[in-house]
Amino acid sequence: MTAKRIVLIGGPSTGKTTLLNALKAEGFPCLDEVSREVIKAAQQEGIEQLFLTEPLLFSDKLLERRIQQYLDAGALDAAHVFIDRGIPDVTAYMDFIGQQYPERFSKACKAYKYDHIFLLPLWKDIHTTDKERYESFEEAHQIQNELVKTYESYGYTPIEVPKTSVAERVSFILKNLER
Template sequence: MSIFTANYERPKAFILTAKRIVLIGGPSTGKTTLLNALKEKGYPCLDEVSREVIKAAQQEGIEQLFLTEPLLFSDKLLERRIQQYLDAGALDAEYVFIDRGIPDVSAYMDFIGQEYPDRFTKANSTYRYDKIFLLPLWRDIHVTDKERYESFEEAVKIQDELLKTYRSCGYTPIEVPKVPVEDRLDFILKHMTL
């Protein structure tokens, strides 16, 4: 059989795993807007999964599961983020951009002062990302809604916990400047090869 046939499979040793690139930042820092811009450029992107967990709980009559049962919420979130991590590695792409990573779960638990099982911190060290981009707090774009209820002052504290958690996991987040989305996009793409 010719290696040029359409159904040729590369030997497993040559299959590349997509690099997992995570966008982090407190609420309303522009992560979703930036992710949408990356999608428009054709890059595979994985959306924030916490909104799915929140909406599912709201359909069951629980308005804010994170506030009423933070450990249950975080367990569901951790499970979905691990699955998202695995899904990202299976994509046939050079890069996959992800809105928030696994360490966000323990950072948010630290933010509210909630104790959590060791499996949270073990997940942080087991599932490693290739690059972390931090979107800084930006008061001008901060908004709240049914799923995003944190005030700007709370967002500052969340940002601090995110930075502390990711740094304790051995990451050095690259800060994205507060500029229009196209310039943010260019900044990230330029830093992909550094």
């Protein structure tokens, strides 16, 4: 059985990780956001924000890891695998900052297709920043718009998850998997 790949998208600090952790607690296989790994590795090398200083290098590393996640998800023996962000997030962020990128980025978005995309809306009450998540709420809003535009350009229709409790969000997603 090939697992269906379900991606959670949304601007910074919209509750993706919290929701993913709740899905894990329900026993679903989940793949964590990989950008924090790339950021932390760069910080250990003395580069505070690799995306800001070398966005193409950062995005290259991210693309490689997201493609691997896609492949790993398909190899799991499960009906559904939940993933925190997908391959098109890479191009959306590059477009957000106005950075050119090689055609292989777009080709990857077309080659590796997901089964469902769930969009977590911006939610000012839960928006926070930290060492890896530095975007203001206004920047998060711009990123959110870019994410929606990018996913739609690759043929997806993101399903917006309501701003409710974590348990209700999990229930909403599970009810909408066959939509």
